[in-house]
Amino acid sequence: MNSIKRFFTDRESLAPALVTLFAGLFSLLAGIVLIFIVSKNPVQSVRNFLLAPFLRSYNFYYLLIVMVPITFTGLALCIVYQLRYMSLIVDASFYTGAVVATALGTLISLPSGVHPTVAMIAAGIVGGLIGLLPAILKIRWRANELVSSLMLNYVFYFLGSFVILYYLRDRSQTILSSLPFKKTFLLPRLVANTQLHVGFLIAAGFVVLVSIFLYRTRWGYEIRLTGANPRFAMYAGIPVTSVILYAHFISGFLGGVGGAVEMSGLYRAFIWQMNPSYAWDGVIVAMLARRNPKFVPLSALFFAYLRVGADFMSRRGDVAFEFITLLQGLIILILASDRIVNYFRERQLRKQLLKNSQGESK
């Protein structure tokens, strides 16, 4: 409670919060304007877009389900952004994690409970190793990590769908689908008769774990210090290279686990016809949370709200679901603009100065 109070009274942290709020409101407004331009029945569409989670209980649970994967990618990107790295390799970690989980979920037999856990750990390790690649390329050969990670994302996407298509495919299905998962692999439902699964709790657990890791442990401190000033960190005796490496491993691990949780929680077989690319959602979630894992659930909730609204609206109207990607881009644009952030910060400062000088003159 105290920390909440401090959060709202601390002027320093209020300015960025205002920008975040501004970005959120602006994207909603832009969305509404777009709907009015293209929709034949704009009022109905806007209503569906804004109120979707409250109109149907199905939508409400769907909102919670959507939060799960973007929480994982958001957490993963928080760690990368703490380092001031731009790698987007978590996309590959997530996708490959789902593929690894599919392989373990269809091919091996284990008791329930153990089965998904083993799959998650295996997917996490594979995801972590993939996460290391752009960091290694950057450290060893100074290759720009964003460019290399985007290339690698394509490579791992094609590799993953190759594995599904040639080793795990259910040939009795006409559309692309893997063999059905073993019963033991499926995560139990959290609420009966809904799709809400235990993965939601796992994601919540990881939010706590990553928050503690980044802000309460030595390793997390080393990551934040390395990100803030790598040279200072080096002179302070921090092994910068290994910090960067384990940070990327953990980030990829989170992505891989996210992919596995998505598979065992939501699906009965691997049925992605294309890459869902939750990493891009993660970019926004991490940026809205300002790299701080404890705000990830909040920004994931906001983004899931947009996604569910857009989905519900597109299924009941004439606006394409893809407009969510458009809004996504707009939010990043605003959050990335220092000038806009500074505008809010300056306004805060000016107000404060004015107040102070008035206090003195009295």
Next chain:
Amino acid sequence: MIHFIVGVVTSANYWFIVLRSTAPILLVTLGAVITAQAGIMNMALEGSMLWAALTGVIVSAATQNVWIGLLAGIGASVLVALVLGLFALKLDANPVLSGVALNLVATGGTVFVLFSLTGDKGISSSLASKVLPSLSIPVVKDIPWIGKVVSGQNIVVYIAAVSVVVIDLILRRFTIGRRIRATGENVEAARAAGIDPVRIKFFTLIISGILAGFAGCFLSMGYTSNFTSGIAAGRGYVANAAQVVAGGTAVGSIFAAMLFGLTDAMATYLQNIGLMPELIQALPYAVTILGFVVVTFVRDRREAERKRKLFAGTPMQKEKADAA
């Protein structure tokens, strides 16, 4: 297998496809080169291509004139580059991040617009769009093997070839090229010499927008005859890797783009005989990243060597060695 590949590599048809798949990559790579020379990374090339591809199709269908379509496509592409400039240069946004954001806007926006116009999310086949013409070159087309490769290509393939010369001239022969390189090398020094870095960067962004516009229009009005969602397929990102492979020169871009074109064309071939398409589709990207890493490594080694020589025997030497 080997026999098959040798057969493919010696066939004129293969090299015809190589030139076809190289052209769009070459154009965007040139765009990436010229902005990188001015010290700004144009990550929005992907978005530029997408908007160009869609706008070209829509406008050419509406006007029934392919050239107006091409012009509109290029206009849309330049607009994206200008918006990137606005955010990166005027609003102090991180250029890489705002480029990525603009790509997202384009990925979602193009599908959004396509669906709003046609009711289809995947393909623009319901629009009666035009296709850019192919040219047959008078004398060359009668040369036995070469004629089949070089002649009869789409007009944009030739435009790509001309662009190499134009960009090379801009970068190496004209004053503006010196200014571009000065800006990229050291902004402060450039400013001290009376150059306006922001203007130079905007200029390179516009050029890269034009090039990406040609590439995007080619994809939807030549390479294929429709706009399909995600038609750029990461070529804008490949360009930023290829730009490094190209070593910042227009002529180098040919080799960098060829690297992608060769494997891309080979992938098309191997796919046709039913050889694991997924694995082969990954090949162009894998080869590009390999080239990217090798070239960055070599370049850094050379740079370090140069610095060592520069600072040899000065007190700076040890400090520089430590920092590296």
